[in-house]
Amino acid sequence: MRALKGVSFELVPGEVHALLGENGAGKSTLIKVITGAHQPDGGTLEVGGVEVPGLSPSRARELGIACIYQQPALFPDLTVAENIGLRLKKPGLFSRVRWAGQRGRAAELLKRIGAEISPDAEVRSLSMPEQQLVEIACALGSGARIVIMDEPTASLTQKEQHLLFAVVRDLRASGVGVVYISHRLEEIFALADRVTVLRDGESVGTNPVNDLTESQMIQLMVGREVSALYPPAEGEPGEVVLSLENVGCSGSGVRGVNLEVRAGEIVGLAGLVGAGRTELARVLFGITPGDEGTMRLLGERVAISDPREAISLGIAYVPEDRRKHGVILEMPIAHNMTMAIHRKLFRGGMLRFGAEESLAVNFIRDLGIKAWGPAAPGGSLSGGNQQKVSVARWLATKPKLLILDEPTQGVDVGAKSEIHRIIRGLAKEGLAVLMISSDLPEVLGMSDRVGVMRGGELVKVMERSEADAATVMAAALGTGGTSGKEAA
Amino acid sequence: MNQRYFREWTVAGAFGLLMLSLLIFAPHFFQGQPLLSRVTSQMPALLAAIGITLVIVSRQIDISVGAQFSLCAVIAGLTASAGLPLGVAIGAAVGAGALMGALNGWLVAYLGLPSIVVTLATMVTWQEALRLWQQGRLIGLPDGVQWFGLGQASGQMLVIGFTAGVLIFSAWGMRNLAAGRFVYATGTDAEAARLAGIDPKRTTFGVFVLMGVLAGLAAVLNLVQSAQIQPNSGDGLELKIIAAAVVGGVAIQGGRGTLWGVLPGMLLLANVNPALTHFHQPPYWEKAIQGMVILLAVVADGLRTRKSSN
Numbered sequence: 001m002r003a004l005k006g007v008s009f010e011l012v013p014g015e016v017h018a019l020l021g022e023n024g025a026g027k028s029t030l031i032k033v034i035t036g037a038h039q040p041d042g043g044t045l046e047v048g049g050v051e052v053p054g055l056s057p058s059r060a061r062e063l064g065i066a067c068i069y070q071q072p073a074l075f076p077d078l079t080v081a082e083n084i085g086l087r088l089k090k091p092g093l094f095s096r097v098r099w100a101g102q103r104g105r106a107a108e109l110l111k112r113i114g115a116e117i118s119p120d121a122e123v124r125s126l127s128m129p130e131q132q133l134v135e136i137a138c139a140l141g142s143g144a145r146i147v148i149m150d151e152p153t154a155s156l157t158q159k160e161q162h163l164l165f166a167v168v169r170d171l172r173a174s175g176v177g178v179v180y181i182s183h184r185l186e187e188i189f190a191l192a193d194r195v196t197v198l199r200d201g202e203s204v205g206t207n208p209v210n211d212l213t214e215s216q217m218i219q220l221m222v223g224r225e226v227s228a229l230y231p232p233a234e235g236e237p238g239e240v241v242l243s244l245e246n247v248g249c250s251g252s253g254v255r256g257v258n259l260e261v262r263a264g265e266i267v268g269l270a271g272l273v274g275a276g277r278t279e280l281a282r283v284l285f286g287i288t289p290g291d292e293g294t295m296r297l298l299g300e301r302v303a304i305s306d307p308r309e310a311i312s313l314g315i316a317y318v319p320e321d322r323r324k325h326g327v328i329l330e331m332p333i334a335h336n337m338t339m340a341i342h343r344k345l346f347r348g349g350m351l352r353f354g355a356e357e358s359l360a361v362n363f364i365r366d367l368g369i370k371a372w373g374p375a376a377p378g379g380s381l382s383g384g385n386q387q388k389v390s391v392a393r394w395l396a397t398k399p400k401l402l403i404l405d406e407p408t409q410g411v412d413v414g415a416k417s418e419i420h421r422i423i424r425g426l427a428k429e430g431l432a433v434l435m436i437s438s439d440l441p442e443v444l445g446m447s448d449r450v451g452v453m454r455g456g457e458l459v460k461v462m463e464r465s466e467a468d469a470a471t472v473m474a475a476a477l478g479t480g481g482t483s484g485k486e487a488a
Numbered sequence: 489m490n491q492r493y494f495r496e497w498t499v500a501g502a503f504g505l506l507m508l509s510l511l512i513f514a515p516h517f518f519q520g521q522p523l524l525s526r527v528t529s530q531m532p533a534l535l536a537a538i539g540i541t542l543v544i545v546s547r548q549i550d551i552s553v554g555a556q557f558s559l560c561a562v563i564a565g566l567t568a569s570a571g572l573p574l575g576v577a578i579g580a581a582v583g584a585g586a587l588m589g590a591l592n593g594w595l596v597a598y599l600g601l602p603s604i605v606v607t608l609a610t611m612v613t614w615q616e617a618l619r620l621w622q623q624g625r626l627i628g629l630p631d632g633v634q635w636f637g638l639g640q641a642s643g644q645m646l647v648i649g650f651t652a653g654v655l656i657f658s659a660w661g662m663r664n665l666a667a668g669r670f671v672y673a674t675g676t677d678a679e680a681a682r683l684a685g686i687d688p689k690r691t692t693f694g695v696f697v698l699m700g701v702l703a704g705l706a707a708v709l710n711l712v713q714s715a716q717i718q719p720n721s722g723d724g725l726e727l728k729i730i731a732a733a734v735v736g737g738v739a740i741q742g743g744r745g746t747l748w749g750v751l752p753g754m755l756l757l758a759n760v761n762p763a764l765t766h767f768h769q770p771p772y773w774e775k776a777i778q779g780m781v782i783l784l785a786v787v788a789d790g791l792r793t794r795k796s797s798n
Contacts, residue, residue, distance in 0.1 A: 285683075287682075307683055307684075307685055308685040308687065311684075312685075317683065325679040325680040325683055326680060326683075328673065328676050328677050328680055330676055330744065331672070331676065335669065339669075339673060339680075339681070339684040339685075339686070340684040340685050342666040342669065342670075342685075342686070343666075346666045349665050349666045350666070351664050351665060351666060351669065393684065
């Protein structure tokens with residue numbers, strides 16, 4: 001899979017250049033290329049008019065490229081001054097640490113960005129926005145000419161945002177080029193001079209911010225036809241399998257979700273990363289049990305506090321990252337497939353390898369899993385086939401409700417349409433399917449109904465006929481129906 | 489399959505090679521009664537090694553095994569010397585082991601504390617409590633205890649037979665029981681196991697309890713081999729069995745390893761000393777050679793995983 005293909009991007013000193021795109025459009029990959037974390041396999045990269053081949057992270061730092069990530073990468077057990085000191089200069093192994101100088105420099109940098117943080121504070125004791133300010137101080141102190149900010153406001157309060165904006169404007173005034181990544185269009189309008197939109201790993205255009213309206217930006221982000229062929233829905237959905245009334249979980253920020261999923265129906269859940277979709281799935285499956293609202297399964301009120309309970313009630317959850325906590329790569333795929341049905345398949349606690357193998361052989365055949373046999377370790381399969389093994393594990397539990405979290409992430413095109421066919425087939429057999437996906441065409445192509453989440457809430461549920469890319473994206477960004485208002 | 493059980497075969501091969509060279513150059517190593525005695529004396533440690541294998545496969549460690557063993561031995565010894573039947577003494581030792589294991593297990597599984605810290609603390613606690621309580625006294629055992637009152641030859645056969653039975657059942661169970669699968673799943677990816685409806689906490693707790701039970705049984709099998717019992721009879725046992733597990737191919741990061749590797753690993757390390765004697769070499773080399781065997785095993789692992797990940 002190519003994450004980036006032929007991206008052109010240009011940053012001039014003293015500008016704030018916004019980078020915009022859907023989940024997976026290639027923003028993170030582009031940043032990794034600019035900071036030297038990834039090597040591009042084509043094209044050129046110039047800094048200050050000089051081509052730099054084979055950029056490495058340390059070379060990028062020397063060139064004055066600094067990146068502030070959403071999750072600050074500081075040393076929590078060191079003080080602010082020590083963190084800044086470490087970042088500013090790569091010390092020799094035996095060079096003396098000049099404590100007073102280091103502290104003074106840190107204090108000066110923090111003052112410059114208007115941060116009220118003591119240089120002696122341990123980073124562990126700082127809040128997330130304070131840590132981001134420390135990151136910015138580091139970038140400033142290292143004399144960065146290019147500062148990349150990856151969704152810096154994601155965890156900030158309104159007041160902290162304004163402080164951050166002031167710092168960004170300050171940086172711009174001092175001739176620094178700022179690459180600003182955010183999903184919040186209003187921030188882009190408030191802050192950026194130019195905006196480049198990425199889509200499917202390609203740059204689809206760079207424009208001055210004031211030349212575009214919000215809806216035009218959304219159009220640029222999503223503007224593509226649903227090109228792949230999706231298996232069609234057939235028949236009417238049956239009884240309500242899952243019904244949620246005001247379901248929430250204070251721990252993970254899911255609030256007031258109302259939703260019904262019927263047998264034979266695929267409900268897609270769209271939204272930006274961090275909108276609370278996976279969190280909702282984790283509530284439904286009892287990983288982080290909900291503490292508000294009512295959840296009903298086939299009309300019966302249930303309170304699920306543990307995945308085992310969820311499984312016994314007929315819920316299956318195929319988690320987002322199959323490599324992490326999904327398919328166990330060291331284990332044979334047959335073992336992986338029976339992991340959730342030990343109590344059913346092996347009554348009395350004794351394994352029956354014959355039963356296990358025939359179950360695995362059936363799934364390998366039915367789902368078209370490409371593996372040399374039931375004993376093949378999970379790690380020997382391709383991503384798409386691992387995903388099928390993960391699905392098989394849950395189908396083996398004979399669920400009534402199947403929750404899929406990013407079912408085709410990192411899966412190649414061929415396997416993707418196969419997985420789509422499998423999902424539709426399962427719905428046809430009467431399964432209720434809740435599918436989380438950041439792949440907009442997939443959501444639109446697969447779903448009978450589309451729900452959109454933002455900030456932990458389910459903000460919109462649409463029939464397939466009324467859902468299109470622009471309305472879904474607008475709902476996800478929180479600009480539904482007000483396009484252009486903030487732009488003025 | 490070959491690749492998968494590579495380690496089991498190599499360790500067994502190394503042990504076989506050692507035996508073969510002894511057979512050729514020092515055949516008196518295989519004299520009946522002394523050999524039987526040597527094998528019997530290794531059985532308690534082998535029992536404990538079964539326990540530690542389960543613990544390590546579930547991605548935990550227990551360094552309090554030696555202290556548990558000592559405490560169980562003293563409890564069994566005192567019970568027996570108080571004139572109570574041998575069965576009661578055995579029950580007391582196993583019960584004490586189970587309780588100590590349950591404490592470790594509860595702290596690790598349900599409070600989420602790191603097992604190295606928990607078992608370090610319980611190790612020191614049991615050791616020091618024992619020292620204060622017994623002050624180094626030897627406990628003389630009544631007549632009926634040695635060899636379960638059966639006489640040496642049949643007693644030895646009973647010890648070996650019992651250990652072999654536990655070993656075979658455990659090895660079979662790790663592969664053929666759902667509980668065994670839970671241990672591997674918990675050790676490889678506890679979160680994935682939880683998502684699949686397996687209870688990793690209960691699995692971890694159970695493994696520690698089993699470790700305690702096996703330490704208690706091991707103490708009993710040790711007890712019956714002598715006329716008196718020292719209060720520190722388990723000192724160093726934990727390192728011995730962890731080393732055996734590591735040499736036998738149990739991955740210290742959990743999820744991988746079989747008892748069919750641990751058995752030759754244990755035998756290989758345990759026979760360094762007698763082999764040195766029979767080759768007429770100074771026995772001081774024992775620890776150094778054992779250390780080298782462990783190092784060799786880990787280095788071989790490191791090279792193999794590096795090759796396969798490249």
